[in-house]
Amino acid sequence: xxxxxxxxxxxxxxxxxxxxxxxxxxxxxxxxxxxxxxxxxxxxxxxxxxxxxxxxxxxxxxxxxxxxxxxxxxxxxxxxxxxxxxxxxxxxxxxxxxxxxxxxxxxxxxxxxxxxxxxxxxxxxxxxxxxxxxxxxxxxxxxxxxxxxxxxxxxxxxxxxxxxxxxxxxxxxxxxxxxxxxxxxxxxxxxxxxxxxxxxxxxxxxxxxxxxxxxxxxxxxxxxxxxxxxxxxxxxxxxxxxxxxxxxxxxxxxxxxxxxxxxxxxxxxxxxxxxxxxxxxxxxxxxxxxxxxxxxxxxxxxxxxxxxxxxxxxxxxxxxxxxxxxxxxxxxxxxxxxxxxxxxxxxxxxxxxxxxxxxxxxxxxxxxxxxxxxxx
Amino acid sequence: xxxxxxxxxxxxxxxxxxxxxxxxxxxxxxxxxxxxxxxxxxxxxxxxxxxxxxxxxxxxxxxxxxxxxxxxxxxxxxxxxxxxxxxxxxxxxxxxxxxxxxxxxxxxxxxxxxxxxxxxxxxxxxxxxxxxxxxxxxxxxxxxxxxxxxxxxxxxxxxxxxxxxxxxxxxxxxxxxxxxxxxxxxxxxxxxxxxxxxxxxxxxxxxxxxxxxxxxxxxxxxxxxxxxxxxxxxxxxxxxxxxxxxxxxxxxxxxxxxxxxxxxxxxxxxxxxxxxxxxxxxxxxxxxxxxxxxxxxxxxxxxxxxxxxxxxxxxxxxxxxxxxxxxxxxxxxxxxxxxxxxxxxxxxxxxxxxxxxxxxxxx
Numbered sequence: 001x002x003x004x005x006x007x008x009x010x011x012x013x014x015x016x017x018x019x020x021x022x023x024x025x026x027x028x029x030x031x032x033x034x035x036x037x038x039x040x041x042x043x044x045x046x047x048x049x050x051x052x053x054x055x056x057x058x059x060x061x062x063x064x065x066x067x068x069x070x071x072x073x074x075x076x077x078x079x080x081x082x083x084x085x086x087x088x089x090x091x092x093x094x095x096x097x098x099x100x101x102x103x104x105x106x107x108x109x110x111x112x113x114x115x116x117x118x119x120x121x122x123x124x125x126x127x128x129x130x131x132x133x134x135x136x137x138x139x140x141x142x143x144x145x146x147x148x149x150x151x152x153x154x155x156x157x158x159x160x161x162x163x164x165x166x167x168x169x170x171x172x173x174x175x176x177x178x179x180x181x182x183x184x185x186x187x188x189x190x191x192x193x194x195x196x197x198x199x200x201x202x203x204x205x206x207x208x209x210x211x212x213x214x215x216x217x218x219x220x221x222x223x224x225x226x227x228x229x230x231x232x233x234x235x236x237x238x239x240x241x242x243x244x245x246x247x248x249x250x251x252x253x254x255x256x257x258x259x260x261x262x263x264x265x266x267x268x269x270x271x272x273x274x275x276x277x278x279x280x281x282x283x284x285x286x287x288x289x290x291x292x293x294x295x296x297x298x299x300x301x302x303x304x305x306x307x308x309x310x311x312x313x314x315x316x317x318x319x320x321x322x323x324x325x326x327x328x329x330x331x332x333x334x335x336x337x338x339x340x341x342x343x344x345x346x347x348x349x350x351x352x353x354x355x356x357x358x359x360x361x362x363x364x365x366x367x368x369x370x371x372x373x374x375x376x
Numbered sequence: 377x378x379x380x381x382x383x384x385x386x387x388x389x390x391x392x393x394x395x396x397x398x399x400x401x402x403x404x405x406x407x408x409x410x411x412x413x414x415x416x417x418x419x420x421x422x423x424x425x426x427x428x429x430x431x432x433x434x435x436x437x438x439x440x441x442x443x444x445x446x447x448x449x450x451x452x453x454x455x456x457x458x459x460x461x462x463x464x465x466x467x468x469x470x471x472x473x474x475x476x477x478x479x480x481x482x483x484x485x486x487x488x489x490x491x492x493x494x495x496x497x498x499x500x501x502x503x504x505x506x507x508x509x510x511x512x513x514x515x516x517x518x519x520x521x522x523x524x525x526x527x528x529x530x531x532x533x534x535x536x537x538x539x540x541x542x543x544x545x546x547x548x549x550x551x552x553x554x555x556x557x558x559x560x561x562x563x564x565x566x567x568x569x570x571x572x573x574x575x576x577x578x579x580x581x582x583x584x585x586x587x588x589x590x591x592x593x594x595x596x597x598x599x600x601x602x603x604x605x606x607x608x609x610x611x612x613x614x615x616x617x618x619x620x621x622x623x624x625x626x627x628x629x630x631x632x633x634x635x636x637x638x639x640x641x642x643x644x645x646x647x648x649x650x651x652x653x654x655x656x657x658x659x660x661x662x663x664x665x666x667x668x669x670x671x672x673x674x675x676x677x678x679x680x681x682x683x684x685x686x687x688x689x690x691x692x693x694x695x696x697x698x699x700x701x702x703x704x705x706x707x708x709x710x711x712x713x714x715x716x717x718x719x720x721x722x723x724x725x726x727x728x729x730x731x732x733x734x735x736x737x738x739x
Contacts, residue, residue: 008502092642116622119486122632122642167619174618331547 023051026087029064030096030144032135033074035107041070042107044077046089047139066140074114091120096144097127097166100135101207101214104180108212112170123167126151129182129207131217138187142201151183154203159224159236161203173212177327177338179320180209181226184217210320218314225310229269229323231256237278240302242295245282245370249299251275251357260332266350267325269307275299276361280368283375287366292359300355307353321346382584385516386575387592388523393571393661394600395526396654398607399627400478401705402567406608407626408706409560412617413550415609420561421568422601428569428717429597431724432576433590438727440580445669451726460719465669467716468574469687472662474709475571476500477691479655481698486628487645497688504660505684508667509677512578515660522653530603533647536634537610545616563710568604570713573720574661577668624698627651663687 030047045068069080082089103111115121128151130138154161161183164172172180184204205217206226218226227233228251235252254273261268277286277295284291311323319342326341338345381389403414410417439447444464449457480496488496507515550557583589611626614633623629628651631644663683671679695701 008498119489123629124632167615170622171616171618174622175616331544334548334551 024087025090026067026082026085027051028089028091028094030098030139030147031094032098032130032139033103033111034100034135035102036070037102039070041072042074042077042110043068043070044074044081045135045139046078046081047144048085048087048089049093062141062143064143074110091118092122094121095125096148097125098130098135098138098147098185099127099182100130100132104129104182104209105213108173112166112173115166116170121166123165123170125166127164127166127169127182129184131184131186131204138185142187146201147185150201150203151185155183155227155232157235159227159233160205160220161223162206162227162230162232175327177330178324179322180212181322182207182209206322208314208318208320208322210318215318215320221306222310222314225307226314226322228254228271228307229256229258229311238303238306239279240299242282242298243284245280247277247282247295247299248279249275249359250278251303254357258328260329262329262333262336264350265345265348266352267328268352268354271303271307271353271355271357273357274360275357277359277363280362281370282368283371284368285371285375286362286368296357296359299359300357303355303357304353307355308351311351315346315349319347325349379512379578380582380584381512381516381578383586383588383592385513385520386578386583386589387596388519389516389575389657389661390572390593390596391523391600391603392519392526392654392657393574394568394596395603396475396571396651396658397567398604399648399651400482400625401474401709402564402604403608403611403626404624404702405567405706405710406560406564407620409563410557411551411621412546412612413552413557414560414620415546415605415612416550417557417560417564418601418605418608420558421564422605424562425565425569425597425601428565428573428720429594431717431720432569432573433593434724435576435720435727436580436593437590438731440586443579443582443668444576444723445672446579447727448723451723451730460723461669464716464719465666467712467719468662469666469683470690470712471571471574472659472666473687473690474695474705475655475659475662476504476687477695477701479652479659480691481695481701482625482628482648483652485698486625486648494688494692497691500656500659501684501688504656504663504687505680507660508663508680508684509675511675512582512664515657515664518660519657522657526650526653529647529650530607532636532643533631533634533650534606534610536636537614537630540633541610541613542616543613545613566710566713566717568600570716571658571662573716574658574665577661577665624702659687 026046026048028046028048032045034043035041036043045066047064047066050063050065065085067081067085069077069084071077071080078089097115099111115125116123126148128147132138151161151163155163162181164182169180169182172178184207186202186204205220205223207217208215224233224236224238227236231254233254235250237248237250239246239248252274254271257270257272259268259270260266280286284295286292286295314320314322321341325346326338329336329345330338406414406417406421435444435447439450442450445457445461448460448464451457452460476497477493480493480500483496484491484493507518580586580589607627611630612620614630615623615626619629620626628644628648631647632642634643634647635641636643663680667676667680667683695704
């Protein structure tokens with residue numbers, strides 16, 4: 001009996017039966033999806049690692065290739081890429097999805113369904129919106145890893161843009177109390193270096209939507225303040241005019257606490273954290289305790305005003321709740337008439353910001369250079 | 377072949393049987409009812425589940441020299457007792473087949489999406505057949521080893537998730553009142569506790585240190601309840617209201633987010649193995665239960681093959697695909713478990729009445 005069992009198990013456990021060789025697999029790291037309204041077809045571009053080139057460090061050639069195809073469904077378009085590239089697209093390494101406005105505005109159902117349903121695709125995949133509607137050539141000259149790194153740096157070090165995963169995008173789309181926001185990507189002119197053409201890459205500002213339709217891109221400052229309010233920021237740089245010059249602050253370790261006061265239709269936002277001074281171009285004696293305290297108070301007051309002004313500006317210009325205030329309301333008061341959110345509640349929403357950010361560090365020098373020059 | 381197991385082995389089997397239904401069957405049902413209040417349902421289910429546990433302990437502790445099938449014959453007579461035994465055997469066989477399809481379906485949907493489910497069913501079937509041939513002592517030993525692996529994987533999986541728990545995702549709390557979480561809690565208590573009733577096929581006297589058995593079972597219940605609460609709580613607080621409803625296996629999806637020291641990642645398939653091993657023990661026990669009743673405790677390899685084959689065919693032909701399976705676990709499976717509970721309530725009443733009669737006679 002055991003012999004028969006062993007024989008059966010040997011046949012069942014034969015892992016070589018349907019194996020794929022590494023060089024026959026198209027390890028896909030990024031995809032760009034567009035929709036051609038005239039042809040009514042999805043246009044899919046996949047960036048695939050070129051294993052031979054990636055191993056060869058002596059050449060400066062691109063270590064990836066791109067393949068494009070189109071069809072009436074995303075899956076069919078991807079299958080066509082498989083035929084064209086003669087490689088099976090291997091998607092577990094896929095970490096970047098580039099979409100354009102048309103996809104978000106009109107074809108998010110199909111796109112999300114395909115990517116969320118596929119068990120090989122990780123839901124931590126990052127989604128980014130291309131500024132330019134024509135995204136066919138976007139992945140041809142820029143490595144997906146470069147885009148990913150640029151995005152991370154932009155969000156982490158500047159507070160511009162936001163990281164949106166597939167999971168997060170699905171949540172924003174399915175949740176009736178949230179609006180979609182997405183990081184964006186610019187591609188500049190083509191530059192040539194060592195006979196390799198590549199696009200200049202820049203992470204753009206956050207794209208904002210209302211009812212899943214694109215509205216606009218935020219300005220740099222509005223983007224930073226959005227990141228602060230959402231508590232997603234690690235660190236950022238804020239320049240403030242102070243007396244006869246300016247000071248550049250770098251707030252960090254920010255903690256945001258939001259509370260709803262439904263009776264007064266008011267949201268209280270408390271910001272705690274720390275800031276360091278990075279640049280002082282003002283004739284002030286920062287070693288003076290009173291002045292240091294004054295700078296801290298000035299920074300907090302100024303930040304409160306700037307954030308408040310930014311929220312009101314975005315609200316008045318676009319009337320979209322990108323700050324998830326409606327969701328905050330819903331979490332606290334689920335039985336509220338949210339149908340009148342954009343007509344009555346949101347336009348009259350009062351925002352109260354309290355900033356308790358502590359100034360804790362001013363770098364290697366005691367005084368500002370300008371102060372030293374002009375006073376000593 | 378020895379038929380005795382120790383209390384720690386029973387403890388291991390109990391925990392694994394209790395938890396096996398959580399990741400898919402129990403989650404699917406309670407999320408459909410209670411959405412983000414599912415963790416409250418699990419808590420309520422733990423309290424309600426004390427009743428099935430007490431029923432289990434009462435039946436287990438009385439007529440300690442007899443297994444459940446022998447107790448039924450003694451209590452209800454040969455004809456009706458045999459009928460109840462066969463009915464229970466069929467119901468536990470269905471539990472086994474349900475879980476067999478469940479883990480096979482999970483395997484093909486998440487690990488081996490190009491593989492036909494029949495291969496997976498056969499693979500699991502062969503392993504279950506083999507362990508069943510070895511008898512309850514080997515099942516007990518395997519369960520003890522599996523329990524260590526289970527908790528090791530669970531700890532590795534859950535600890536890194538603590539930092540991404542977002543308590544705000546649990547709000548609004550009780551948006552639609554307490555009725556749905558209560559109902560979900562009741563169903564959850566049945567789904568989790570009833571598979572453990574397969575342990576009643578072992579008579580108390582066959583537990584080597586039987587005096588400790590009750591204590592071990594109560595501790596096992598507490599540990600299992602805490603475990604399922606932790607899993608459900610982390611899943612909901614990480615995914616939130618809309619994503620928790622979207623995924624078929626939320627407990628598996630959150631494991632995709634596990635990152636240890638920022639360089640050990642993509643280990644969800646390894647970590648989710650805890651669920652497979654717990655289901656494996658439940659199926660094994662269900663099959664052992666069925667076999668023991670029909671063959672009256674005797675071991676027959678041929679009969680085991682027949683049972684495993686029927687189980688595989690049942691899973692393959694009746695449950696077929698995820699949609700049918702989801703409908704089945706939502707609309708039919710709770711009633712099957714409810715029927716098992718109902719039968720055991722009758723057994724409990726009969727035992728209590730018999731005890732009263734004997735007491736009166738003695739007086």
